[in-house]
Amino acid sequence: MMEPSSAQINPYVVSGVVSLAAFIELLDTTIANVALSHIAGSLGAGTEESTWVLTAYIISNAIVMPISGWLSGVMGRKNFFMLCIGGFVFTSFMCGIATSLPMLVLFRLLQGVAGGGLQPVQQAIIRDSFPPEKLGIAFGITGLSMVLAPIIGPTLGGFITDNYSWRWIFLINVPIGIVTMFLVKVLVQGPENTKKVKGTIDYIGLGLIAIGLGALQIVLDKGQQEDWFDSTFIITLACISFISLLLAVYWLLRQKDPIVDLKLLAIPSFSLPGIILFFVGFTLWSATSLLPMMVQEDFGYNATLSGLVLSPSAIFPLFMMPFVGKLVNWIEARYLMSLGLFINAIGMWLTGLVTPQTDYATFAIARCFQTAGLPFLFVPATTLAFSRIPREKSSNASAIVSLLRNLGGSIGISLATSILVHNRQMEQSNLVQHLTIASDGYSSLLSAYTRTMQNIGLPAAEASAKAMGQIYQQLLHQASVLAYRDTFNSVAAMLFVLGITALFLPGKNRYTKNNREDA
Structure with a gap:
């Protein structure tokens, strides 16, 4: 079968095809989150053990991502991309039929290896399919996979888990992946006028990156659970990660053809x-x-309804991504990025207004504001990042960009979770101080609950104990809600400061004639 030349293929079609592959890979980073309890119960494992289903994927994905540019050069970008899709399809199938937790974790590890190259190669193909002045529109359209997949993942995962079986959150990748691989074979061409990387594998660089990023991901994923640096395990891994990554930077900067072009x-x-x-x-x-x-x-x-809280927030990015893609040709990137950070800060602040009486609609609206700024961040930043990168460096640049974005996600989850736990302890301590006989509110509530318990036939002492237990449960609930409020407000403050900082980034980042010639 003769493949059409790249000149005969609409670049938007090519972008859509490669974005579909990246979409299913990104979907798998969140789709399993809401199914962990079901997986644990089905495979006879504990909840803590089941978290390795997520961790294994994240670790292997992070290790492969930065070296995907080098692997593209060794194997040829299209060949590497198709191998990644094929590997992802196979490992998804094996995850879906896993009969034990160790088997599932093993194939999630391999699934992360296969999926690690899909995001970077997707961006490299898009970058090389469009002239520089149209990159904003291209990344605006294809960036939907980056934003929508994490939003849709929990919703789809919850629906599948509650109505069918957790196994289908993996098996659903198989038919989509097969169709995508066929379309890539027919429509996507390898880059022209580039040479494949030659020479032996840089085992030292590869090993240092694998150890450094692998240890870092474990620290980020297990840090809160192990009480961070009060744990010898976390301290040891943190030291290993720091030393390995420091040596990796030193080593890679001294290589003529490094596996990661720092x-x-x-x-x-x-x-x-x-x-x-x-x-x-x-x-x-x-x-x-x-x-x-x-x-x-x-x-x-439940899992489905919690996912549905997120899903309406996909509407604004869906329509705004292409529009922002056009704006980058007219408005400086720093202004667009600052606007995006401010909008996201408002969304976090609105979520920080939650009360125990907050309803579904309020949650959904606040979430919409949380994601409304993402098009103003993703599109200008991605477009600007590739504006002066030579075509032969596209794969290496994409690998670094994807790694930075994913590391931001891992650090964001870990930091937000740590802040949440700290805030919960602080709020519980503050509320407990008010549970004294001297407090009129506590005394009257205790008396009312005690009378209610006595009215159903409990002795006075038991009724009082039950009433105190019920009040304490309410305290824990209120402390948890307050802790989430504090955490969202902390993230809002951070985003607000970043929004101001973005205004001071170098200007004149639009696609002027000179920029196009330089690119």
């Missing part, structure tokens, strides 16, 4: 947007993690 970070128009994309991941993933936890723990939502 010298790209010396380009301000690449490194500064990369930092913004780090906070895109931070914002998106921390909020996506906290909100379903809150409505399930403190408001009694």
Whole structure:
């Protein structure tokens, strides 16, 4: 079968095809979150053990992502992309039929390896399919996969888990992946006028990156559970990660053809947007993690309903991404990014107004504001990051950008969870101080509850104890809600400061004639 030449294929079609592959990979980073209790029960494992279903994927994904540019050069970008899709389909199938937790964790680890190259290669293909002046529109359309997948993931995962079986959250990837692989084979072409990387594998660089990022991801994922640096395990892994990554930077900067081209970070128009994309991941993933936890723990939502709190927030990015893609040609990127950060800050602040009486509609509206600023962040930052990157460096640049965004997500989840736990302890301590006989509110509530218990036939002493227990449960509930409020407000303050900082980024980042010629 003769493949059409790249000139005969609409670049928007190519972008849609490669974005579908990235979409299913990103979907799997959140789709399993709401199904952990079902997985644990089905496979006879504990809840803590089941979290390795998430951790294994994140760790292996993070290790492969930065070296995907080098692997694309060794194997050819299209060949590597198709291999990643094929591997992702196979491992998804094996996850779906897993008969034990160790088997599931093993294939989630391999699924992360296969999926690690999909996001970077997707962006590299898009970058090379469009002229520089149209990159904003291209990334505006294809960036939908980056924003929508984490939003849709919990909703889809909850619906599948509650109505069918957790196994289908993995098996659903198989038919979609097969169709995507066929479309990539027919429609996507390899880059022209580029040479494949030759030479032996840099085992030292690869090993240092694998150890450093693997240890870092475990620290971020297990830090709160192990009480952070009060744990010898976390301290040891943190030291291993720091030393390994420090040595990796030293080693890679001295190589002629490194597996990760860190010298790209010396380009301000690449490194500064990369930092913004780090906070895109931070914002998106921390909020996506906290909100379903809150409505399930403190408001009694099931997996499906907690996912539906997130799903309406996909509407605004869906329509705004292409529009913002056009704006980057007319408005400086720093202003758009600052606007996005301010909008997201407002969304976090609105969520921080939650009370025990807050209803579904209020949660959904606040969540919509949380994601409304993402198009103004993702599109300008991604477009600017690739504006001065030579085509032969697209794969390496994409790998670094994807890693920064995903690391932002991991750090965002860990930091937000740590702040939440600390705030919960502080709020409980503050509320307990008011549970004294000297407090008129506590005394009257205790008397009312005690009388209610006595009216159903309980002895006075038992009725008093039950009443105190009921009040304490209310205290825990209120302390938890207040802790979530404090946490969302902390993230809002952070985003507000970043919004001001973004205004001081270098200007003149629009696609002027000179920029197009330089690119």
